[in-house]
Amino acid sequence: MPRNSLKPSQCEYCESRRFVRRTVDKMHRHRGQYYLVRGVPVVVCLGCGARYWPGSVLRDIVASIDKRGRGREQLSVPVVQLTAA
DSSP states (O other), X not given: OOTTSOOOSSOTTTOOOOEEEEEEEEEEEETTEEEEEEEEEEXXXXXXXXXXXXXXXXXXXXXXXXXXXXXXXXXXXXXXXXXXX
């Protein structure tokens, strides 16, 4: 993640002011399809684990999907329906 990317000053969920930068895998929906994007930089709240995605990262994800199309791998994911009680 670029050094000049913005970190929140305070978590909107738990009000912690402690954050760390990490690289994660992210499920991203784009034009009705889901993509697993690997190696995505993110800012994570150390208080509750909330993830903050800088806008530039999200733009890079969309540009990468548009450029590469289907991706290099395909995953099969089981779908489970949660039945209301």
